Amino acid sequence: MSAAILLTYPAAFYYVSLEWVAAFVAVVIMISSLDDLFIDAYYWTREAIRAVTVNRTYRHKRLTAEHLLAVPEQPIAIMVPAWMEANVISVMLDTMVNALEYRNYHIFVGTYPNDPDTIAEVERMRRRFKQLQRVEVPHPGPTCKADCLNWVVQAIFLFEQKHGIEFAGAVLHDCEDVIHPHELHLFNYLVPRKDLVQIPVMSLEREWFELVAGTYMDEFAEWHGKDLPVRESLSGMVPSAGVGTCFSRKALLALCADTANQPFNTESLTEDYDIG
Structure with a gap:
């Protein structure tokens, strides 16, 4: 016992x-x-x-597509940094151009001299779309995304001087993004009254059994649907998500003036950590 x-x-x-x-x-x-x-x-x-x-x-009626479409279109630049994106860049550009209902825009795709496959795809699309410009980074890749974007920004300002126009803002996107047809209309409505606009970034819907992708969907829905509105309400600031971000021309010029024409921080692997 x-x-x-x-x-x-x-x-x-x-x-x-x-x-x-x-x-x-x-x-x-x-x-x-x-x-x-x-x-x-x-x-x-x-x-x-x-x-x-x-x-x-x-006085605070909800914003509708009709309100957005009624605003005259300002010139808008779209920045797309690309390194080893030959498999997706042409599909992304084709989808974007066919989806957008905005007309007054130009696309600037940053490529590297040692990435011939991506260059070939961008050049192929450039022959199709007159609003597409390829920007070559003057040194081999890979480098951080911020470095590529800094050269794209300089190309945008040179394009302005050459063609006698001023872009109202510059929109940041990745090569995997799917863009809403009225995205640029929204940016056009808010810029230059707002110097930085971040739209919600959502994951594409997945099957119920794709559990890892499902957590990704949940995280973005939670962060961009709830956390960011709370952060904006409390602090008056919204951080860039690295995609779906529009910078006003004034904001880009201010960043360039403060950083010796390096608006994006090349010391960070992700350019959006200290922007907002």
Whole structure:
């Protein structure tokens, strides 16, 4: 009988230890979730207040496609940095040009001299679309995305001087992006009144069994649908997501003036970390 009782001591110690560990982990999770709780509470409180105030007043009517289309089109530049993107760049450009209902725009694709496949694809598309310009980075790649973008920005300013135009803003996109038909209309409506505009970035829908891609969808929906509006409301600032970002011409000139014509930080692997 005593032997049977002694055998339960290790098990009892194990379960007591497990309870303490579980309690500790629960407290840590609770503490780490307080910021999420604050964001949720702030977001839904703000939505409730806006539902009975701003959204009900005549002066704050919801923006519609008709409002966007009624604004005269300003020239807009689209920046697309490309390194080893031969497999996707032509599809992206073709999809973008055919989807956009905006007409007054030019596309600037940055390529590297040691990436002939991407150059060939961009040149092939350039022969199809007169609004497409290829910008060659003067040194071999790969480099960080910011470096490529800095050369693209300089090419945009040179294009302005050569053709006697001024772009209202420059939009940043990647080679994998699918662009909404009215995206440029929205930027045209907000710029130059706003110096930086970040539209929500959402993942394409996936099948129910694609669990990893599903978490990606959830993260972007949560961040761009709730967290960013809360951040803008609290601080008046919105960070760039690295895609779907429009910089006004004034903002680009200010960044160039402060950084010796290097508006994007080449010390960072991701150019959008310190922009917003």
